[in-house]
Amino acid sequence: MKRSHTSMDAAEAWIDRMQSAARTGFDEGQTLATYLTNIGDRWTRGIDPTSTYDPYAAGLKRRVLPALGHLPVVMITAGLVDRAIDDWEQHYGRSTVKNSVAALVLVLDEAVRDGLIVRNPAKDRARRRSVGRSPVDEGPTSPRDLALPDVATLERLVARVIEAGGHASYGDVVTILATTALRISEVSGLLVGDVDLDRGLLHVSRQTYPGRGGLGTKATKGRRRRTVPIIEPLRPTLARLTVGRADGELLVTGPRGGVITTATLRDATGWDELVDQLGIPGLVRHGLRHTALTWMADAGVELHLLQRVAGHQDPAVTSRYLHPDTKAVIDAGTAFSTWWSGNGPEQPALGVIEGGRAGALKRL
Numbered sequence: 043m044k045r046s047h048t049s050m051d052a053a054e055a056w057i058d059r060m061q062s063a064a065r066t067g068f069d070e071g072q073t074l075a076t077y078l079t080n081i082g083d084r085w086t087r088g089i090d091p092t093s094t095y096d097p098y099a100a101g102l103k104r105r106v107l108p109a110l111g112h113l114p115v116v117m118i119t120a121g122l123v124d125r126a127i128d129d130w131e132q133h134y135g136r137s138t139v140k141n142s143v144a145a146l147v148l149v150l151d152e153a154v155r156d157g158l159i160v161r162n163p164a165k166d167r168a169r170r171r172s173v174g175r176s177p178v179d180e181g182p183t184s185p186r187d188l189a190l191p192d193v194a195t196l197e198r199l200v201a202r203v204i205e206a207g208g209h210a211s212y213g214d215v216v217t218i219l220a221t222t223a224l225r226i227s228e229v230s231g232l233l234v235g236d237v238d239l240d241r242g243l244l245h246v247s248r249q250t251y252p253g254r255g256g257l258g259t260k261a262t263k264g265r266r267r268r269t270v271p272i273i274e275p276l277r278p279t280l281a282r283l284t285v286g287r288a289d290g291e292l293l294v295t296g297p298r299g300g301v302i303t304t305a306t307l308r309d310a311t312g313w314d315e316l317v318d319q320l321g322i323p324g325l326v327r328h329g330l331r332h333t334a335l336t337w338m339a340d341a342g343v344e345l346h347l348l349q350r351v352a353g354h355q356d357p358a359v360t361s362r363y364l365h366p367d368t369k370a371v372i373d374a375g376t377a378f379s380t381w382w383s384g385n386g387p388e389q390p391a392l393g394v395i396e397g398g399r400a401g402a403l404k405r406l
Contacts, residue, residue: 071114071116072114073111073112073113073114073115074106074107074110074111074112074113074114074115074118074149075107075111075112077115077149077158078102078107078149081149081156084152085145085148085149085151085152086098086099086148089148090253090260091253095253096253097138097141098141098145099145100141101141101142101145102142102145102146102149104142105126105130105134105138105142106142106145106146106149109126109129109130110122110123110126110146115150115153115158115159116158116159118150118159118163118164119163120163120164120167122163123143123146123163123164124167127139127143127167130142143167146164147162147164147165147167150162150163150164184362185332185335185336185362185363186332186336186362186363188324188325188326188328188329188332189329189332189333189335189336189337190220190322190325190329190330190333191322195320196216196217198320199216199317199320199322200213200216200217201213202316202319202320203216203307203311203313203316206311206312206316207297207307207310207311208297209297209310211294211295211296211297211302212296212302212307212310212311214283214294215229215294215302215307216307216330217276217279218232218276218279218280218294219327219330219331219334220330220333220334221273221275221276221334222244222270222272222276222334222351223270223331223334223335223338223351223352224246224270224331224334225249225263225328225331226302226303226304226307226327226328226330226331227249227250227251227303227304228246228248228249228262229293229294229302230250230251230292230294230301230302230303231247231248231250232244232246232292232293232294233289233290233291233292233293234284234288234289234290234292234293235289235290236293237280237283237284237293238272239272239277239280239284242271242272243269243270243271243272244269244270244271244272244280245267245269246262246267246268246269246270246353247262247267248260248261248262249261249262249263250301250303251303251304252303252305257301262353263353264353264355266353266355268350268351268353271351280293296310304327304328307327308327313327332363335348335351335352335360335363336363338351338363339363339364345357345360345361345364348360
């Protein structure tokens with residue numbers, strides 16, 4: 043192969059690239075878009091093809107390649123990735139940005155394995171604390187803010203979705219979500235045999251949801267089976283759904299006997315407009331899981347039990363549902379004041395040291 047160059051440095055750089063390409067099988071000067079074409083779907087190893095693939099692939103196509111695809115892989119730096127994320131955060135939600143960055147990380151991990159780059163510059167970029175956060179209002183930061191305010195609102199919501207959807211099954215799904223803290227995919231996967239009314243327990247071991255190629259069923263998130271309590275307000279619904287039915291039948295089905303997914307519930311009931319009319323704009327189906335966990339926390343369910351019901355691995359995630367106990371802090375201050383005023387070993391008073399540093403204290 044022959045090629046003319048404008049300088050000896052350029053010629054030597056080209057020779058280095060050709061030698062590296064011969065050694066690794068990849069041209070170090072290729073762009074990210076070309077590299078992605080060359081590796082095909084190899085970057086998808088380890089991700090769930092039925093659920094994770096589609097949002098990741100969309101992130102690559104719609105955000106990563108338009109922003110970085112024209113650049114040589116070896117020239118992509120953490121700073122360039124940061125600036126791309128800065129732009130995405132101005133136009134897309136947190137989940138969309140997260141999926142885009144996660145897909146980029148997987149592609150560049152392949153580039154590390156192929157010897158094109160030494161370190162993945164996209165690692166940890168989605169967890170930035172101070173760089174490029176969108177100045178626009180990102181909405182509620184606590185899952186408690188995404189929950190229903192009270193039981194009366196839940197009852198109105200159940201009645202309206204039944205009316206709008208023309209079938210009781212839509213109200214059943216809402217009721218189960220708001221009383222068990224299940225994900226809607228887990229409700230879709232429930233079988234009649236999972237309900238133990240005698241012991242008051244609901245066994246959760248699978249989820250059903252739409253993905254590539256249609257509906258799929260697999261183990262729950264994290265492959266963790268769990269058992270959740272059946273509270274008294276839920277009993278009539280579960281008794282009606284289980285009486286005279288075989289254990290292997292789906293617990294809840296739509297008007298035509300099909301699975302009710304989050305999209306089904308949304309479309310069949312006109313969900314977005316319906317919740318606006320009820321005065322709870324922005325409520326999503328997953329907000330019903332937040333509702334159940336919030337109300338359980340308010341009812342005094344201990345953190346470790348709440349974590350088991352939710353199916354969380356990290357207790358820090360579950361703790362976000364706990365109500366900030368300002369009363370306990372006030373009571374602690376009152377107790378300390380009582381000690382200070384007379385119950386302690388001495389009765390100290392505080393004053394400013396004359397001639398000393400401002401704010402210094404001395405015992406008078």
